[in-house]
Amino acid sequence: MNDDNLASQLSTFVDMFNAGTIFLLFFCIFVLWLINWLIRHMMGRVMTRFPSRRFAVMQLTTLLSFVLYIIGAIVLVVGVLRPPQEFLIAIGGSAAVAVGFALKDVAASLISGLILLFDRPFQVGDRVTFDNVYGEIMAITLRTVRLRTLDDNIVTIPNSRFITDVVASGNLGAMDxxxxxxxxxxxxxxxxxxxxxxxxxxxxxxxxxxxxxxxxxxxxxxxxxxxxxxxxxxxxxxxxxxxxxxxxxxxxxxxxxxxxxxxxxxxx
Missing domain, CATH: 3.30.70.100 (Alpha-Beta Plaits)
Structure with missing residues (x-):
């Protein structure tokens, strides 16, 4: 009976990731990336036209990216993969433990990213000092914060570090x-x-x-x-x-x- 269950689960798994599904999955991921690129491109043009509003535009761009990727991930799982309930019940527990252990740092950064987005200790466009690094916040993504130093280096920092460490903002959303x-x-x-x-x-x-x-x-x-x-x-x-x-x-x-x-x- 156990062998039959295992064979059934493997068959279900193979059916979920057939050639058509994999193609559709990658196509949808590409569409998500393209939409995000178009949003950032359009927002970049808006910032060029209205430079005095660039901080608000950058923050709106970050929020839109968050929403796009979160909704997109849900749609991909539910609408494209469409795993059966029996399959989820069968492997959900062990998979959750394994993935949770492997991605605990990523999960911590994702949750920290949401905290940063709503608590707003700093904003996109702020000049901040963090761990002896000084520069401008370029983006707050789902997992990391990208900071550009005054020497034009891009420093990528996991979101979780900003929750536990001290960060100083020089302007906190102001232009001056x-x-x-x-x-x-x-x-x-x-x-x-x-x-x-x-x-x-x-x-x-x-x-x-x-x-x-x-x-x-x-x-x-x-x-x-x-x-x-x-x-x-x-x-x-x-x-x-x-x-x-x-x-x-x-x-x-x-x-x-x-x-x-x-x-x-x-x-x-």
Missing amino acids: MMVVTDFHLALDADIQQAQDIARQVIVTSRFAYLKKPVTFAIEEVQVAERLAIRLRAKAYVLDVDYEKAFQSDVTVRTSALFRERGVLRPAG
Whole structure:
């Protein structure tokens, strides 16, 4: 009887994965991929046309991809494979244990992806720091988060790591973001003059977002085993894409004005 059951189950399995079903399965997977590619392509054109709304568009694209793949997977199993109830009952328990054990990390990442989507500790387009990696969130997929560093490297991180580890978001969905720029001065430098110069440079930068305040923090620090004054300028860039351009602009012009106006720097 057991042999008959085994033969019946094998026959059912073979019938499920006949040539026609396999072709249809791969065709449907290709269609899912194509639909997802078309959605991302169209959303990319929308972002190009409306750059100020690109964060919202990127987040909508991520949500649509989630929904597409989840619904698509259900349709493939129910509509294409159509496994009989007896077959599911016969192998469901052992298969669930085996697949669950093999895919526990994937399952954890999938669940974590849903948590990230609704809890939103960060969003697509945010500038974040995670495990000494800093960059922009490019995509939140079912299993991973893709982050592009400022050196244009793509870092792929499992979703589950963001649930347990600390992540810092610099803008949390906003277009503007605070950018911190440090300048080091000699102990006997005119700090007020240096601060005025830095403020002048910041407010005249084409990348500055002036609806938010420009602030400074001043403290003594050790530079090359010598005490110095650190002048830390805190200002907002109008678009996170201009972060490094803004910081470079402020650094270059401020340093030039320090030399021109005789602001003392730490001895080399």
